Amino acid sequence: MSALARLHRPATVEEAVRLLAGGDGERTRLLAGGATLVAMLNAGLVDPAELVSLAAVDELRGIGTLPDGGLRIGAMTRHRETAADVRLAGTLAVLREAAARIANPVVRNMGTIGGSISFADPAADYPPALVAADAAVEIAGPQGRRRVPAREFFVDWYATALGPNEMVTAILLAPRAPGLGSYDKLYRVAGDYAIVSVALSVAWRDGACARAGLAVGGCGPRPLHLDEADELLRAGRLGAQAARRAGELLAAAADPLDDVRASAAYRRRVIPRMVERALAAARDELSRTA
Amino acid sequence: MRMEGRFEVGAPRERVWRCITDATLMVACIPGCEEIEPVDARSYRARVLVEVGPIKARFNLVVEVTEELPFDRVASVTRGEEGTRASMLSADNLVTLTELGPELTEVRYSSEVSVTGRLAKYGLGMMRKRVDRLGVQFAERFRERIGSGALSA
Amino acid sequence: MSTPYPLALQVNGAEHRLEAALGDTLLTVLRDALALTGAKRGCNQGVCGACTVLADGEPVRACLTLAHECAGREIVTIEGAAGRAQALQEAFVETGAVQCGFCSPGMILTAAAMLERTPRPSADEVRAGLSGNLCRCSGYRKIVDAVLRAAETGAP
Structure with a gap:
């Protein structure tokens, strides 16, 4: 039996933060799409006394274009909307592809990007995609707003850079550059969390690689990312040798689990293959479009 | 699920022994431990908070010492539950001390833990990673305390 | 409480x-x-x-x-099934897509929303669209057939 005694429905971010701060810390939680929180409520894993529903906060909804040409994805944007937004092209396509691979159509119609990344399951689809795209997370709290790079937002298993009474308000993306983004995952059944996933974002100009971002999901407490691997890929123009070396580096740095989906050893073996496959597909696409 | 680990402490074995059998010092060293209270000569009551992401579980545990061989080993069993019996925990624990030098002691710990109920639904693989990390935290705090001479006895 | x-x-x-x-x-x-x-x-x-x-x-x-x-x-x-959902119900009956029936309401409503957006889906699109609905009798083949049949008959 749930002990839920209050269900707030603020209209603004500031009000939501106030309610969060006014509640009894560990017993007050934000409710976004419900896809994870209500499932945990049903399973008796969480037992909040108060919920702050974000459903009526207009500011958090939808994807907008920023003055500099970048994009702002509101925290309450559903996976379905992100998966369908054609502005997420070029280097930003990685996000769109990741959104399209979350769970199934009905859950994508409920789950939100803010809810998903706040829960921070390292086997989820958004975290590596945001790290590969070098996105920033906008956070609101009692002290106002701040921005944290996605590469610093995910800090541990189910733990983020969010402080007490803080909430995610948006994902911020730099203007898209020509190039490509891709997201692939190895899974047991369609819609499951990843055994291993690979997110790639590549800026490509005049036959040269201007920037590469590569992140691996499902293989440690947070998305696996190495500046050194990105630099190898960039300098090696995404070549097969650079891809092999980057895959090896990431596999060596991985800290995967033994769980129902796969053994840690299997995951370590698969990382280089997945990385090489993603880079081969990228080379293929660039040779066709360039 | 079996948990084990080892760490070294720069102190004589006898001193390490007095520390690991000192309940007050243990409260400060065990991550999430909020309270330890002796029940009798061989058992303690403890309250431990386990946090995994959004899940917070507070266990009321009873630790009973089943074997105590001074300066060498302590075996104990832990039994307990969350407030509303939502999860049950039991564990068989063994701590052994080995003298590596006059001022250096090795602490080995192992525990066969079983958790049932709501927390068991959570991935076991992740729990193991958590516990490994708790082991490291424990060792750090223990070394700190023993170094600062914070022995209550 | x-x-x-x-x-x-x-x-x-x-x-x-x-x-x-x-x-x-x-x-x-x-x-x-x-x-x-x-x-x-x-x-x-x-x-x-x-x-x-x-x-x-x-x-x-x-x-x-x-x-x-x-x-x-x-x-x-x-x-409250009406329109597309009702056409789907009929197609499920005609195609024999109902076995124990436990998954049918969810399948039909999910398919109805899918057909609203994609009126003439391919078999693969139907499978992807229904990937979040499990049939414990494993009668997927006829379920996909039924959705395709309802799509062919078109919206009422």
Whole structure:
């Protein structure tokens, strides 16, 4: 039996933060799409006394274009909307592809990007995609707003850079550059969390690689990312040798689990293959479009 | 699920022994431990908070010492539950001390833990990673305390 | 603890005034308070799809939706099937896509929302569209056939 005694429905971010701060810390939680929180409520894993529903906060909804040409994805944007937004092209396509691979159509119609990344399951689809795209997370709290790079937002298993009474308000993306983004995952059944996933974002100009971002999901407490691997890929123009070396580096740095989906050893073996496959597909696409 | 680990402490074995059998010092060293209270000569009551992401579980545990061989080993069993019996925990624990030098002691710990109920639904693989990390935290705090001479006895 | 609060819900075109605890899901309210048992409680975790209903025309998991979050939304369950959903029901019967029937309401409502967006899907699109609905009899083949058949007959 749930002990839920209050269900707030603020209209603004500031009000939501106030309610969060006014509640009894560990017993007050934000409710976004419900896809994870209500499932945990049903399973008796969480037992909040108060919920702050974000459903009526207009500011958090939808994807907008920023003055500099970048994009702002509101925290309450559903996976379905992100998966369908054609502005997420070029280097930003990685996000769109990741959104399209979350769970199934009905859950994508409920789950939100803010809810998903706040829960921070390292086997989820958004975290590596945001790290590969070098996105920033906008956070609101009692002290106002701040921005944290996605590469610093995910800090541990189910733990983020969010402080007490803080909430995610948006994902911020730099203007898209020509190039490509891709997201692939190895899974047991369609819609499951990843055994291993690979997110790639590549800026490509005049036959040269201007920037590469590569992140691996499902293989440690947070998305696996190495500046050194990105630099190898960039300098090696995404070549097969650079891809092999980057895959090896990431596999060596991985800290995967033994769980129902796969053994840690299997995951370590698969990382280089997945990385090489993603880079081969990228080379293929660039040779066709360039 | 079996948990084990080892760490070294720069102190004589006898001193390490007095520390690991000192309940007050243990409260400060065990991550999430909020309270330890002796029940009798061989058992303690403890309250431990386990946090995994959004899940917070507070266990009321009873630790009973089943074997105590001074300066060498302590075996104990832990039994307990969350407030509303939502999860049950039991564990068989063994701590052994080995003298590596006059001022250096090795602490080995192992525990066969079983958790049932709501927390068991959570991935076991992740729990193991958590516990490994708790082991490291424990060792750090223990070394700190023993170094600062914070022995209550 | 679980004090009931008044709630007005629009379900299948009718307004229902009832009371529900804040932690009650839409599924609980539909089944226990309104006796609309078409939405099934399968996993209660959002995985199986048996509880799928439409909220403002979009499919949602009733088990993952708090009832009090549904005030002001138009809920449609299989009991209120009309138009596309009704055509799908007929196609399910004609094709023999109903075995034990546990998954059928969720399958039909999910498919109805899919056909709204993609009126002439390929078999693969149907499979992808229904990938979040599990059939415990494993009768997927005829379910896909039934959706394709309903798509062919077109919207009523």
